[in-house]
Amino acid sequence: MSRTVWHEMVRHCLEERPMEACGLLSGRNGCAETLWRMENIEKSPVAFAMDLRHVQKVLQKMALKGETLAGIYHSHPTAPPLPSLEDIAYAHYPEAAYLIVSLSSSEPVIGCYRIVGTRVFSLPYSLR
Numbered sequence: 001m002s003r004t005v006w007h008e009m010v011r012h013c014l015e016e017r018p019m020e021a022c023g024l025l026s027g028r029n030g031c032a033e034t035l036w037r038m039e040n041i042e043k044s045p046v047a048f049a050m051d052l053r054h055v056q057k058v059l060q061k062m063a064l065k066g067e068t069l070a071g072i073y074h075s076h077p078t079a080p081p082l083p084s085l086e087d088i089a090y091a092h093y094p095e096a097a098y099l100i101v102s103l104s105s106s107e108p109v110i111g112c113y114r115i116v117g118t119r120v121f122s123l124p125y126s127l128r
């Protein structure tokens, strides 16, 4: 992903604290270049959900830019960057990277995964 997207993602998660923040990343060739802030309709410190109509609108905007969904991020304000059972159950985009921004230590820590069904794979990412 681009460094700009990395910083925007961390900033969004810090701004929404103590609630979980969530959003989408899009780009070309698997590199996330655009960040789309989404509303956490759960308004919860331990869970997140997005409005599916809003997700559909953002997917259309991505397509207009010639980009595709590259990642889905959310924050864990007080927990480590590991997907919860709920995160895994609601992960419906196996082609996207799932990023979890943990704010539980002094520096933000980002976990990146691919979630296929109930299987979770660690996914390396690099900054450009």
Ligand SMILES: [Zn+2]
Residues within 6 Å of the ligand: 074, 075, 076, 082, 083, 084, 087, 100
């Ligand atoms: Zn989570």
